[in-house]
Amino acid sequence: MTTITPLGRVVATERRPNTPHEFHFWTGLDSPVGVGTIVRVEGKYTINGQITRVYGVVVEGFSYSDLQSPLHDVLGHDGSPASASLASTERAEIRLYTAAVLRQLPDEPLQPVPLGDVYLADDSDVAVALRMDGYLAEGSRTGIPIGVYHAGGTDAPIYLDADFLIGPEAAHLNITGVSGLATKTSAIEWILSSIFTHFPEQKGSIAAVCFNVKGPDLCFLDKEGEIDERDRLLYEKCGVPPGPFENVQYFAPYKSDGISLNTLRSNEALLDNVTPLTWGLREVLQYAEVLLNKDDVDAKADALIDFIRERIVDRDFADEHLLPGKRYRVRSFADLEQWFKDLLVNMEQRGSESWRTHHIATIRKVRNRLSNISTRCAGLVTDDGNVGDLPFGSFQDRTVYVIDVASLEEDAQDLVFARVVTKLREHLEKRDLGVKHVIVFVDELNKYAPSDGQDTYVRKMLLDLAERGRYLGLVLFSAQQFRSQVHRRVVGNSGTALYGRMDADELATPGYSVLSPAVKTKLATLEKGQLMVRHPHFTQPIFVRFPRPAIMRGRDGAERYPQTQDASLESAILRVLRPLDPTITLNWVKDITDVYEQEDVIRAKNATLLERPADVKRFFKSQLARIVPPTTVGRPALVTPMRTAPPDDPYGL
Amino acid sequence: MTVVLRATMDQSLVALQRQLRALAPDIALLTDGEPPLERMTADAKPPRLVGAEVIEGGAMRARRVFGDPVVAFAAFLDGTQTSHVVAYVDGVPIVHGTVAAAVRIRRNRRLTTWHRPVVRRRLYGPRRALSAEHERILSGLGIDLVDTAAASGDASSHPFILRDQAVHRIQEDREEAERELAERWCHLEHEPLFIDGGISGSEKVAVAACTVGVVKSHRTLYAEGDALQTIFGLRRAERSSVLRVTSPKRIPVASWYLRLRDAVGHDPMWGLVRVEIANPARIDEHDIGARADLVSRWILAEAAPLAMPDARWDKMVYGIRDCEEFLRAVT
Numbered sequence: 001m002t003t004i005t006p007l008g009r010v011v012a013t014e015r016r017p018n019t020p021h022e023f024h025f026w027t028g029l030d031s032p033v034g035v036g037t038i039v040r041v042e043g044k045y046t047i048n049g050q051i052t053r054v055y056g057v058v059v060e061g062f063s064y065s066d067l068q069s070p071l072h073d074v075l076g077h078d079g080s081p082a083s084a085s086l087a088s089t090e091r092a093e094i095r096l097y098t099a100a101v102l103r104q105l106p107d108e109p110l111q112p113v114p115l116g117d118v119y120l121a122d123d124s125d126v127a128v129a130l131r132m133d134g135y136l137a138e139g140s141r142t143g144i145p146i147g148v149y150h151a152g153g154t155d156a157p158i159y160l161d162a163d164f165l166i167g168p169e170a171a172h173l174n175i176t177g178v179s180g181l182a183t184k185t186s187a188i189e190w191i192l193s194s195i196f197t198h199f200p201e202q203k204g205s206i207a208a209v210c211f212n213v214k215g216p217d218l219c220f221l222d223k224e225g226e227i228d229e230r231d232r233l234l235y236e237k238c239g240v241p242p243g244p245f246e247n248v249q250y251f252a253p254y255k256s257d258g259i260s261l262n263t264l265r266s267n268e269a270l271l272d273n274v275t276p277l278t279w280g281l282r283e284v285l286q287y288a289e290v291l292l293n294k295d296d297v298d299a300k301a302d303a304l305i306d307f308i309r310e311r312i313v314d315r316d317f318a319d320e321h322l323l324p325g326k327r328y329r330v331r332s333f334a335d336l337e338q339w340f341k342d343l344l345v346n347m348e349q350r351g352s353e354s355w356r357t358h359h360i361a362t363i364r365k366v367r368n369r370l371s372n373i374s375t376r377c378a379g380l381v382t383d384d385g386n387v388g389d390l391p392f393g394s395f396q397d398r399t400v401y402v403i404d405v406a407s408l409e410e411d412a413q414d415l416v417f418a419r420v421v422t423k424l425r426e427h428l429e430k431r432d433l434g435v436k437h438v439i440v441f442v443d444e445l446n447k448y449a450p451s452d453g454q455d456t457y458v459r460k461m462l463l464d465l466a467e468r469g470r471y472l473g474l475v476l477f478s479a480q481q482f483r484s485q486v487h488r489r490v491v492g493n494s495g496t497a498l499y500g501r502m503d504a505d506e507l508a509t510p511g512y513s514v515l516s517p518a519v520k521t522k523l524a525t526l527e528k529g530q531l532m533v534r535h536p537h538f539t540q541p542i543f544v545r546f547p548r549p550a551i552m553r554g555r556d557g558a559e560r561y562p563q564t565q566d567a568s569l570e571s572a573i574l575r576v577l578r579p580l581d582p583t584i585t586l587n588w589v590k591d592i593t594d595v596y597e598q599e600d601v602i603r604a605k606n607a608t609l610l611e612r613p614a615d616v617k618r619f620f621k622s623q624l625a626r627i628v629p630p631t632t633v634g635r636p637a638l639v640t641p642m643r644t645a646p647p648d649d650p651y652g653l
Numbered sequence: 654m655t656v657v658l659r660a661t662m663d664q665s666l667v668a669l670q671r672q673l674r675a676l677a678p679d680i681a682l683l684t685d686g687e688p689p690l691e692r693m694t695a696d697a698k699p700p701r702l703v704g705a706e707v708i709e710g711g712a713m714r715a716r717r718v719f720g721d722p723v724v725a726f727a728a729f730l731d732g733t734q735t736s737h738v739v740a741y742v743d744g745v746p747i748v749h750g751t752v753a754a755a756v757r758i759r760r761n762r763r764l765t766t767w768h769r770p771v772v773r774r775r776l777y778g779p780r781r782a783l784s785a786e787h788e789r790i791l792s793g794l795g796i797d798l799v800d801t802a803a804a805s806g807d808a809s810s811h812p813f814i815l816r817d818q819a820v821h822r823i824q825e826d827r828e829e830a831e832r833e834l835a836e837r838w839c840h841l842e843h844e845p846l847f848i849d850g851g852i853s854g855s856e857k858v859a860v861a862a863c864t865v866g867v868v869k870s871h872r873t874l875y876a877e878g879d880a881l882q883t884i885f886g887l888r889r890a891e892r893s894s895v896l897r898v899t900s901p902k903r904i905p906v907a908s909w910y911l912r913l914r915d916a917v918g919h920d921p922m923w924g925l926v927r928v929e930i931a932n933p934a935r936i937d938e939h940d941i942g943a944r945a946d947l948v949s950r951w952i953l954a955e956a957a958p959l960a961m962p963d964a965r966w967d968k969m970v971y972g973i974r975d976c977e978e979f980l981r982a983v984t
Contacts, residue, residue: 066978068962076959087957088724089971090762092978 007031007152008097008118010041020101023056023113027095032152035061035518036532036543038121038129039099043114050106054113055121055129056099057540059516065091098516100540102129126156131537135161144198145238146191146498146533147544157238158544160496162200164536166437170495171470174445176483177500181528184479185217187498188441189549191477195439196398197240204436205397208477209390209424211417212404213443216264220557221400222248222273227550234547242550247399251277251390253380253408253416258602259572260564262379263404264554267561268575276576276609277380277403278388281333283419284373284381285309290418290457291376291411292369300362301369307358308366312339322346322355333374333381340367377412388609392423395434414458417448421461421474428472437473440465445480449487459487466493484509499523499532499541515541569598573605580608581616588617596624666737666749669776669794673740677790683738690736690748694820698872705875708907708933709895709942713880718890718911718946722954726865727844728758728767729972732831733980736823738816739776742787746816748777750823753980754830756838756846757972764975768837771830772984777801777819782810799826828854839863845951849973852906852929859904859931865948866906866929869968871922875908885921887912890953895945897932905932907941911949913956914967924967928952 008027012018023041027033035058043052067073073091077083101113105128119125126149127133135142136159143159164170173191175184192208199206212218224244227235235242250273252263260266265274288305289297297305311317313336317328323342330336343355344363353360374381390401403420405413421440427433442448442462449462465476466489478494480486484506491497502523506512512520519541523532529548532541552560567575570589577584593601604623613619670682687693707713732754739749755770779802780788791798801818809815831848832855838846839861852858852866875896876884884893893910906929914924930948933941955970963974 066962066974072959072961076957076961083957088726088762088954089759089764089958089975091958091971092764092975 006042006117006119007033008039010113010115010118011096012112012115018113020104020110020112022098022100023054024096024098025118027097027118029093029095031095032120033058033061033095033097034151035059035522037151038102038126038149038154038542040119040121040125040129041113041116042119043116045114047109047111048106052111052114052116053105054116055102055104055125056113057102057129057542058097059100059540060098060518062096062098063093064096065093067091102539103131120152120154121156122154123156126154126158130158130542132159132161134537135159135163142200142203144191145194145240146535147531147546148234148237149542149544155237158533158542160533160535161537162195162198162203164495166195166199166203166206166439166475167470167473170536172466172476172494173478173496173498174483174486174491174494175477175479175498175500175531176481176502176506177526178503179481181501183500183528183531184443185554186529186549187500187531187546188477188479189218189221189551190546192400192439192441193245193549194238194240196245199437205434206437206439207395207397207399207401207435208439208441209401209403209420210441211413211420211443212402212406213413214406216554216558218402219250219263219265219404219554220270220552220561221245221402223552223557225548225550225552225556227548231547231550234545235550238547242547244551245400247396248273248402249391249399250274250402250404251388252404253277253412255407255566256378257566258379258382258599259569259605260566262407264406264558264563265404265561266564268564270561271575272579276388276606277390277416278382278606279380279415279419280382280387281331281336282313283387283389284377284415285313285370287415287418287422287457288370288373290414291373297369300359301366304358304362304366305370307356308336308370312336322350322352333371337367337371340371376409377415380408380412380416382606388606390420390423391434392427393432393434395438397435414448414456417442417458418461421465425465425469425472425474428474437475439475439477441477441479443479445478445490446482446485447480449478449490451485451487462490463487466490482506484511495536497534499526499534500530501526501528569593569601573601576605576609577616577620580612584617592621592624600624665774666739669739669749669796672794673790676793677787680740680742680787680790682740687737690738690816690820691734694817700872702874702877702881704877705896705898705908707880707894708897708938709909709945713876713883713894713896715883715887715891715893716942716946718892718949718953720946720950722956723947723950724954725845725951726759726847726955726972727842728756728838729764729847729849729970729976730754730756730831730835730838731849731973731976731980732771732827732834733977733984734823734827735984736777736820741812742778742783742791744812745778745782745810746812746819747791748816748819748823750775750777750819750826751984752823752827752830753984754827754834755976755980755983756834757976757979759972764972766979768834770980770983771833772980773826773830775799775823775826777822779815779818782815832858835864847952847955847970847972849969849976851903852931853898853900853903856904859906859929862931864931865951867952867970867973868927868929869965871925871927875927876910884910884925887925889913889915889924890949892928892945892949895941898929906930907932907945909945909949911952913953919967926952926968 008025010023010025016024037058039056041054121129142162144162144165145157146160147158149156149158175187177183210218222244227242232242250265252261252274254276255262312330323346328339330339347355347360403416405416424438449459465474469476483491504524507520507524530545532543534541570586573589574586604620607623608620673680734752736748736750738746740747751774753770753772756767757764758767775797777799780800781802801822835848835858836855839857843863846864848864848866850866851868852864858864875898889912891912895907895909897905898908899905908927908929910925910927912925916923958971960966960969960971960974963969
């Protein structure tokens, strides 16, 4: 509906002229216009038979009176601010605004903005101004609500184009903002909800893989949180049902003890959808370069690792010359360690300095570095070779897969990230992941893809994901506190950029020079729940408000579902096996595992979890090594005793 | 053709000159951007002292205005005029004059325009000094041509005299515009109206209870001798005794001098205004002092905000400056 009363008039002077991209207008003192408000200018003349109509967004505001110097005001009130309120008349005051053009109709010829009346944009104006009308048409609707634009009496939902958010036209989303306001994570949660609700059927299935790199924020996505009436209205306006995610799967590695899950979501009440994330030797060796830096892996070491990967791991290996009579089947770090040990012992015994062109020093070095991995990534990488992994190949539509790596060492986080993304990519290339599109959410992007520092495997992969992922349906949603500290090709390839409240120092960096001082100031003072949005269809940034996710906040979840304390081995086994078989009791576990070493029990537990057999008890028992019952050693036959001499016969006679 | 059509609608100086150039190329247009004639024309009245009857308490003396200032004025009225020579036709200056007047009404401490302002644009020149052809061309420009010779007895053809005659005629038109609005206010409204200048030019306005004229220029001072010294010696928030100002062509009014601002370090007329209100009937003259005090308090209430950056801010109230700014914007 068109607002009938104009709220302003376009003005132009020789010193401050209008251009095709910018115009100025004044308003009454009580008009609901501010920085970020979208307005419509109605021209008076026709061009090609059409009355000019210009849409703009306010980027700067000025206010001044008819005074030439503040001193005059001071003199006029005898230096007393209190007497200003006694003045019979208020000075003439102007509110002058500068607006950046969002769209002109007709599009051609592109002319300076005409003098005309200015109106507050209504819902339909907002859709036209932001070119949303192109993707909100019935039948070809690809709009994803990102929030609600609010100004005056207008509350218009703002839509992103799925073709430009998820691909293939453009893709990726980056959000930046100061920490502590819960804006970044909340915004991502809200946008994922919105995508899952509005992603067009014709574009296929979609899932999200979220890396939880800090705190409990992503640990309770399937638990309902409280929202207020205002948020509920925003949900309603955007057509998104408020509520937690229906399908969430959690993955977390073990702690170094191998029995307790290393996640804040370790409460027993929440374990039904938590899967241990454990990798063995083969999985790790594929990404050895993630964990081994260039100083570690020179060409020689790389050649040896390649040899091990191709010829040793998971293959029958024998070397009759050096290791006569020995056959190896290396499946775990423990097996590999044994192989290294035998090899080096034999080389030393023979005084040999090289084996198959690999120098003994290189072999020692590679042994040292690889053996070290299982220590550095304890809990994630297992010695025994058991694997617990994401369901590559059977991903479900509208499901969130959260990988909790918050408590892992940096190296281990890199390994998880590199392997998961690579596997996603491989499966999407082969079209056998289970879904057509995957959103990968990575927080703290300035840590994983910094603008400076050495080129790491993870950064290279993020660059590759940002530049080529959209063709595969692999979309990067990333977040960081300082956008200026992220590699420019990663953020530059993000078709959609969101900004929460910004730090003033960050806003002073060159990347924000295109924003007006007023917009920067607004960014520095944004409320919680407000975002500035840049999207390929929007020629200027737009401010929106989004609802608080109807998801339990991390802090609330951590209080309500406290982390399980490290338990005894038996309790840990019971905790993970009972969901598979409720008849299992602590006494049963104790009876079965009492005589076994801890690593044997853990190995059996991992195998059971991996297999998920029908008869859990029987399978678990079968995984424990057979114990030979102890046999009583018989008392040996006694030798005839020597006759003893009487005490008083010192000679034995 | 387009030029002519636009000019018939647009009566601005430049539009008229464009039209004249098209219609009569031989006419010497004045296009060097001279300042308004008001700055170059001497005031018709020379400075003078005029004695006036004191109608409050016998002798002229300074009187303290007691009590706090009171905000009472509902509106402010002022007029403006601007004139430029369009062209010299046969050596005769043809002057383009714009007069305007507006009432700015105060609501919630903010000023807006009351009804429609008066804006008039005319050409001024002595018809008798123009050739028939040029008079026909000027009359056909779509703007009134006012004959300045008709009102003036001076038959000189000196261009400066002709130009001054035009400016004085424009001044009369401006006063007419102001009078028109003031009379309309008196007819429709009853709240106090602050008028920039005297009120004695119109009978309706001069006798109305709602009009207060405030005169800033003191080319005519209504005091002599000791009375003059009393007026010059007024301190801030002091007024003189009330006088009766009379003139053969004007309506008698009651008047007094009021010091708005302390004049220390300035000339004696700094911050000094002369106030005019309706002349009281003889029977009411004993109350005129109280009325003068009340109206003085109304005017003192307008001392803030300052009318800066106008150079006359010592005497000008902000409402009048606002009128001038408004008229500058619409003319």
